[in-house]
Amino acid sequence: MPIARPKPKDARVIAHVDMDCFYVQAEQRKNPELRGLPTAVVQYNSWKGGALIAVSYEARRFGVKRSMRGDEAKKVCPNIQLIQVPVARGKADLNLYRHAGFEVVSILATKGRCERASIDEVYLDLTDAAKSMLLETPPEVLEAIDEEALKSHILGVTDDITDREGNVREWLCRSDADHEDKLLACGAIIIAQLRTKVLEETKFTCSAGIAHNKMLAKLASAMHKPAQQTVVPSSSVKDLLASLPVKKMKQLGGKLGSSLQTDLEVKTIGDLLQFTEEQLQERYGINTGTWLWNIARGINGEEVEDRLLPKSHGCGKTFPGPQALKTTASVENWLNQLCEELSERIQSDLDQNKRLAHTLTVHAKAFKVNDLDFHKKFPSKSCPLRYGTAKIQEDAMKLFVSGLREFLGSQNIGWGVTSLSVTASKLLDIPHGTSIVRFLQDKNPSTSLACSNVSMEEIFPLHPADQNGKQNEVASEEIGDDNDTLVRDKALCRRGTWTRKPKDKAKCSILNYFQGSNSSSCLTKEALDGSFQDHAPLSSSGNQHHSRVNKIKQQGGPAEANNDTGTHPNQTGQKIDTWNFNIEDIDPSMIDELPLEIQREVQGWLQSPKRANTSKRVSSIESSNSSACMTKQALDGFFKDHAPLSSSGSQNYSGTNKIEQGGPAKANNSTGTHRNQTGQKFDMWTLNIEDIDPSIIDELPSEIQREVQGWLRRHKHANTSKRGSSIVHYFSSAKKS
DNA sequence: ACGGCTGCGACG
DNA sequence: TCGTCGCAG
Numbered sequence: 001m002p003i004a005r006p007k008p009k010d011a012r013v014i015a016h017v018d019m020d021c022f023y024v025q026a027e028q029r030k031n032p033e034l035r036g037l038p039t040a041v042v043q044y045n046s047w048k049g050g051a052l053i054a055v056s057y058e059a060r061r062f063g064v065k066r067s068m069r070g071d072e073a074k075k076v077c078p079n080i081q082l083i084q085v086p087v088a089r090g091k092a093d094l095n096l097y098r099h100a101g102f103e104v105v106s107i108l109a110t111k112g113r114c115e116r117a118s119i120d121e122v123y124l125d126l127t128d129a130a131k132s133m134l135l136e137t138p139p140e141v142l143e144a145i146d147e148e149a150l151k152s153h154i155l156g157v158t159d160d161i162t163d164r165e166g167n168v169r170e171w172l173c174r175s176d177a178d179h180e181d182k183l184l185a186c187g188a189i190i191i192a193q194l195r196t197k198v199l200e201e202t203k204f205t206c207s208a209g210i211a212h213n214k215m216l217a218k219l220a221s222a223m224h225k226p227a228q229q230t231v232v233p234s235s236s237v238k239d240l241l242a243s244l245p246v247k248k249m250k251q252l253g254g255k256l257g258s259s260l261q262t263d264l265e266v267k268t269i270g271d272l273l274q275f276t277e278e279q280l281q282e283r284y285g286i287n288t289g290t291w292l293w294n295i296a297r298g299i300n301g302e303e304v305e306d307r308l309l310p311k312s313h314g315c316g317k318t319f320p321g322p323q324a325l326k327t328t329a330s331v332e333n334w335l336n337q338l339c340e341e342l343s344e345r346i347q348s349d350l351d352q353n354k355r356l357a358h359t360l361t362v363h364a365k366a367f368k369v370n371d372l373d374f375h376k377k378f379p380s381k382s383c384p385l386r387y388g389t390a391k392i393q394e395d396a397m398k399l400f401v402s403g404l405r406e407f408l409g410s411q412n413i414g415w416g417v418t419s420l421s422v423t424a425s426k427l428l429d430i431p432h433g434t435s436i437v438r439f440l441q442d443k444n445p446s447t448s449l450a451c452s453n454v455s456m457e458e459i460f461p462l463h464p465a466d467q468n469g470k471q472n473e474v475a476s477e478e479i480g481d482d483n484d485t486l487v488r489d490k491a492l493c494r495r496g497t498w499t500r501k502p503k504d505k506a507k508c509s510i511l512n513y514f515q516g517s518n519s520s521s522c523l524t525k526e527a528l529d530g531s532f533q534d535h536a537p538l539s540s541s542g543n544q545h546h547s548r549v550n551k552i553k554q555q556g557g558p559a560e561a562n563n564d565t566g567t568h569p570n571q572t573g574q575k576i577d578t579w580n581f582n583i584e585d586i587d588p589s590m591i592d593e594l595p596l597e598i599q600r601e602v603q604g605w606l607q608s609p610k611r612a613n614t615s616k617r618v619s620s621i622e623s624s625n626s627s628a629c630m631t632k633q634a635l636d637g638f639f640k641d642h643a644p645l646s647s648s649g650s651q652n653y654s655g656t657n658k659i660e661q662g663g664p665a666k667a668n669n670s671t672g673t674h675r676n677q678t679g680q681k682f683d684m685w686t687l688n689i690e691d692i693d694p695s696i697i698d699e700l701p702s703e704i705q706r707e708v709q710g711w712l713r714r715h716k717h718a719n720t721s722k723r724g725s726s727i728v729h730y731f732s733s734a735k736k737s
Numbered sequence: 738a739c740g741g742c743t744g745c746g747a748c749g
Numbered sequence: 750t751c752g753t754c755g756c757a758g
Binding site: 117120361 | 751752753755756757758
Binding site for chain 1: 738739740741742743744745746747
């Protein structure tokens with residue numbers, strides 16, 4: 001739903017850059033013989049020639065449209081080149097286009113604040129660049145204007161004119177123009193240069209709109225395509241909106257736009273002018289009402305966010321009609337495919353951008369064969385994300401089963417899943433390394449490439465979802481044993497963060513996945529499968545474990561059997577439900593009352609989300625303290641326990657893991673992948689404070705000594721408070737009092 | 738049998 | 750917060 005934003009006082013220069021039929025261009029670059037030919041990109045060629053998702057301008061001239069099937073396109077354009085979207089793991093693979101999009105973004109981001117709006121669209125705030133240009137080299141003193149800039153369309157100025165270029169030059173260089181128009185002129189010149197640069201460096205053409213806000217820039221970029229740019233001077237806005245059909249405005253292409261037309265009899269955006277703000281608010285709510293009132297006047301204060309990277313990664317597939325999945329085994333099979341791709345993508349994100357995903361979500365659409373409450377939606381479920389393909393697959397399946405139980409209620413009937421998707425979100429930057437990490441890395445420069453692979457298993461050995469709560473109690477008892485500090489430390493470490501309050505426990509969405517097989521009160525897997533049997537039977541008897549990767553070649557499924565990840569024994573690990581400590585929970589007024597070292601740490605946390613820059617909320621801040629992540633070799637010789645985490649029990653799950661900094665960047669060449677099939681290997685180690693051998697401290701450089709001692713001091717402080725091992729816990733206690 | 742596949746933002 | 754819904758392309 002649109003929301004109103006305050007209008008900035010000073011005029012801004014905003015551009016919207018839109019790649020022309022981007023997927024087609026990406027394919028044409030890959031295969032230059034396609035250039036100039038009518039071309040379309042299709043996916044799933046099997047049914048009626050596949051669905052078109054991008055159409056070249058040559059093909060559009062024949063009347064080929066998106067949303068046509070390949071067969072239809074052939075009818076109106078017999079020579080059309082239909083290029084299939086790459087397929088991997090039985091589903092469309094968009095990585096070619098994603099990577100191409102990043103190429104473009106990285107060029108566009110050089111001239112101002114840049115927001116990646118989609119795989120092929122970008123917003124730019126060029127205000128500063130335009131102002132500088134106006135001060136230093138205004139268009140009126142330029143001897144020559146960029147050729148591409150001279151091809152601009154200036155709304156209200158160059159609409160129907162014979163000597164277009166001359167008029168554009170005149171408009172761009174007018175010395176008596178409004179200040180705001182001059183800024184737009186500078187923006188147009190800058191964008192022309194950028195578009196030329198994009199073309200030179202990527203071979204892609206794009207179109208752009210230049211205006212005073214995002215809404216108008218977006219409108220303008222679509223007005224002259226392909227490979228052109230359009231400027232929207234303020235003076236042209238009224239006429240533009242007066243004739244603009246409601247549905248053409250972004251956000252009004254759906255139900256809201258329909259409501260405007262049917263309920264208010266508004267045909268164009270200009271027609272909205274007859275309503276007062278209050279009238280619009282009354283019908284559509286405060287935010288939307290004000291937003292509508294503003295856009296009718298060309299007002300839109302939305303900022304260009306400084307964001308080049310996506311906020312989430314998702315993989316999904318639909319199973320329409322007869323392809324619907326009807327057994328947990330087939331669902332698991334497909335979830336495994338989706339999770340494999342997802343795992344690869346978040347691993348790349350980590351390698352390339354040093355970001356960790358913190359939440360895994362599974363979505364599905366499903367129906368019940370017996371149709372009684374056909375409307376019931378399949379619920380989405382999420383949990384903390386653990387890295388490693390096998391982990392993600394395991395958790396995704398648990399989430400699905402949890403959703404399925406809720407979906408079915410007590411009914412034991414057949415069902416079908418018509419779509420599945422897995423999403424990784426809450427992508428946060430790995431906090432910047434502290435000096436100890438840098439020191440150790442600098443000291444071992446070779447480790448960045450030479451370090452051995454460590455399985456994610458060792459880094460994130462346990463997961464709340466797998467833990468049963470029993471050991472958690474044991475850990476608490478161990479804490480009480482003051483005679484054995486080692487046990488206590490380990491217990492604290494094992495504890496990770498806090499135990500969840502009992503009332504929340506019931507809410508844990510993925511509880512009792514395994515109870516299905518050992519508790520009569522829960523539905524068993526067989527029961528979940530209902531009476532409906534899938535076409536492809538299980539190869540072995542039906543009582544195999546869910547996590548076992550089945551080797552079914554399902555009808556319509558991916559050609560290759562999934563790689564077997566080995567057995568997933570019933571994890572007997574403890575269950576620790578955790579909750580995160582939020583930045584928002586910190587009352588700034590109490591910071592002054594904290595011990596000095598805690599103050600410093602807290603202030604560091606408060607700064608960290610700015611780096612993350614991915615969401616308004618930062619779910620966890622534990623990740624920025626207490627321990628570090630380093631290369632294996634960096635750790636060797638410094639710390640007593642070379643098998644970190646595995647036996648010392650200082651595990652964390654990804655939501656609260658204590659990584660200080662990513663491991664060395666993985667070599668980005670194509671000579672070899674480090675991934676094996678049973679789960680991704682990962683060149684990163686986690687170091688917990690508990691793993692530090694005090695006897696080695698003396699050997700460290702003095703500044704590192706101080707840092708380590710600071711950690712130990714804080715750790716001890718938390719211990720003696722008997723409230724837990726982490727600084728966060730300390731803080732939590734302080735907050736309550 | 739539905740365009741499929743993504744991704745973002747607002748709301749309760 | 751999580752989960753749902755709307756919207757875009």
